[in-house]
Amino acid sequence: MYDLTAMAAWIEFAVRWLHVITAIAWIGSSFYFIALDLGLHRDRNLASGADGEEWQVHGGGFYHIQKYLVAPDQMPGDLVWFKWESYATWLSGFALLMLVYYLGANFYLVDPAVADLAAWQAILISLASLGFGWLAYDWLCKSRFGEDNTRLMVLLFVILVGMAWFYTSVFSGRAALLHLGAFTATIMSANVFLTIIPNQKIVVADLIAGRVPDAKYGKIAKQRSTHNNYLTLPVIFLMLSNHYPLSFASEYNWLIASLVFLMGVTIRHYFNSMHARAGNPHWTWAATAVIFVVIMWLSTAANVTGADREEAQGAGLRFAQAEGYPEVHDIVMGRCSMCHAAEPVWEGLHWAPKGVRLDNAYQITRNARAIYLQSGLSHAMPPANLAMMQEGERAAIVAWYEGATGG
Template sequence: MYDIAIFWDWVSFAVRWLHVITAMAWIGSSFYFIALDLGLNRNIEGPADGEEWQVHGGGFYHVQKYLVAPATMPEHLTWFKWESYTTWLSGVAMLMVVYWAGSELYLIDPAKMDLSTWQAIGISAGSLAVGWAIYDGLCKSKLGEHPTLLMVLLFAVLVVMSWGFNQVFTGRAALLHLGAFTATIMTANVAMIIMPNQRIVVADLKAGRVPDAKYGKIAKLRSTHNNYLTLPVIFLMLSNHYPLSFGTPYAWIIACLVFLMGVTIRHYFNSMHARSGRPNWTWGMTVILFVVIAWLSSVPHFDGDVETAEAAPLTAYEQRYAQADGFEQAHDIVQGRCAMCHARAPVWERVRWAPKGILLETRADIARNARAIFLHAGVSHAMPPANITGIAAEDRAILAAWYRSAN
């Protein structure tokens, strides 16, 4: 049975790798086309809306854009869609593998809301669908004619969702879900709006009709939203590696400020690509926002103590490992070699929050994180870093044997 834990961890690794690869492809093409569109030379004669000469890899490229469509259907037409679809599909797969399958450890926080596994999964999946419905409804309303006001309202929706996720899930899962919520909107923009509109234009061209310009206008609005949402999504996807971002009751505020940072950074580059100047004030604003985020991550707060945690009853999942053969020995090893960092108030120098937000102080903590202990300190030497606390090979064998005895 213990081989399944190793296999599952490699599945997680493979899905994460795929997600990163496809996300790079999607983000790269998205940023390129936004920069291309903003930088087009529109002082030209002819049916094209603009053109651009570019040089890369030893070759020159002449790119032209048509505001609606060319007079006839091109013989060869490249579609950009699978980068987006594969990024979302691999992201959902990772959500399932890491957070749904590991809900007791990564998703559910009984101190916030005591959910069953299926209740937590239902809220997780349902929130993504509801988010798209709200966003799409706002865009299709008359607000779509007022892009700035629409963006302000969309930011308000993100603030509410950030707060809501933080009331239900662990801090780590809350930020991850806000990222998944936003990424779902971005991919749905491609699948439900941009691609269908482009197909209508293509069908009109094939039929010899003049395409309606409104379809391109709608697609461009959604594409612009995706452009401004990309950087915050990247931050939220990486946040689970940095407890300073999620290991605080102010994590939902941090997430909201990250969206504002994404706007300031993209505004600078979009202005530069459009040749409308370099608004350097955006970098000053970005630094200020980042400083505020760093301050929020270190504001002292009460997060319970060891005595209170020790007194809490064990869940069925925790009892499974706490009652397994070898637990007492494993408990002593973890207490002596790991708990100084993985604590509510770490005592190891320069460690302010428990790495990855994993606590290993109490019996419940250790039982809850049995799989992580097995993978990172039992069958591998990943923890502690450089074996700084000197876990002996015999102790690692004890940790591995304890986990195996429960499976």
């Protein structure tokens, strides 16, 4: 049991690391090319026939960059396509979603106090929602309504608000915000895979053949790239939100998630304006600060603790009935609950770290795996062993968990 659990934890860590690496690569290249395109000098009559140019300095070297709207006389054989960063980010993210939220659905995805779903039902809702997101978005973009990009983006924001409310109505708070991020990231990656890259290939083929490309392909790709540009920062926030219970463990978590998208718009508008030399819109920082203050207030205006029952039920019943549970219950209540409680008594703490409560039977059995990994197999908790947990107590936790799971 030890080897399998430890291996699963390391696999999850490896996939998470891969996801972070590929996301950095995708976001970095995306932000760079957006800044480059907006900052090109297009008022110069270039002998090369390029549409614009820019000189940059980095790492002790100077770079002269030019953008062409038509194919050069001889198409280079080593043309680089920036697409794999996007694909790898989504694939690794989906793998992580399966490892954490699908395989651990009873712990992380389902909260009976929100919606009493079976694990398979919650997983189907998750998958269906991601597919729905892309299909609905793509249909709107291709419709006549989508011809006005401002109008379209307003409607998309309304849809995101609706999805935020939906997710918080069916999943745990942590899973809800994570899924809203996955919902948005799926749209972004599908934009690259199903629209932007195919359209670019059509344009390149026309240019190589000496044909004038249809302007609609560039217009469509530009629209989708603009959407991706403004959605990137909210997705990062939502993906990190599961580490900050103030963002998801609130009655207004759906509203907090919605406001995050507005912050993404204000921040990106500032940098886009600066890159395009279109002025310095300082008001965007004031707007961002106001939105963030509202989010801070909403996070503490009400506190939703999720399932708040004293008796374990569902999947936790197995752990409550396992041999050694009474001893483990006393260990956790004595060593952990002073911090992991609705009202922590440890000085300086005002809420349970990461939203994890261990102050009643339901919460202890629901978080059995985390207790096993953090305080049984490892010495991660209590931090610096401030609660003076003994080795015998850690051994009791291991014996209890492995006895309950057949290890």
